[in-house]
Amino acid sequence: DAKTTQPTSMDCAEGRAANLPCNHSTISGNEYVYWYRQIHSQGPQYIIHGLKNNETNEMASLIITEDRKSSTLILPHATLRDTAVYYCIVRPQGGSEKLVFGKGTKLTVNP
């Protein structure tokens, strides 16, 4: 079973920041927080991951609380192309570790 809890759906206005929360209260010390997204009828796409420090890349920012029990993915300027299902996953860092997908959050960016 997935070890994360996310809202089922969220809406965001184009050009505004999208903040997607994730609860992972049972996260272990060696587990990272990963975010993937899946645009309709495509394979998932890696966004970002982190252990305990905040992370930023060209796609998004990841804010992890100090107790590591929750995190927020931030898309700073959402576009219509960011409409997708966003999955928050916790697992050890190694790429060979399998991914267990929860239900994710369906983000709809509105014009």
Add this chain to the structure above:
Amino acid sequence: GAVVSQHPSWVICKSGTSVKIECRSLDFQATTMFWYRQFPKQSLMLMATSNEGSKATYEQGVEKDKFLINHASLTLSTLTVTSAHPEDSSFYICSSPGGSGMSYEQYFGPGTRLTVT
């Protein structure tokens, strides 16, 4: 980033026939390949993990004799759905951790939509 391709992108077959789905790593050697299945409006569910040159490991509840996985080379893994039935209609996706230096994420193929009539 690493590129994973799948073929075909979609396929329609008749009940009782077998269908083969190919998953290729185009610019890296895929030692490990994961196969997922996704039903409409549901999340991805891991079916099996394959390692090059060895037998695949199937998740609980997945019939290994029905979903045959072959990972005979470092760039190709195949999933064969044998004696397909309408309930096997789904979106099948493969992924791989990528090659050396790209071990922290997985790269997904574009998926194959299977419809069994």
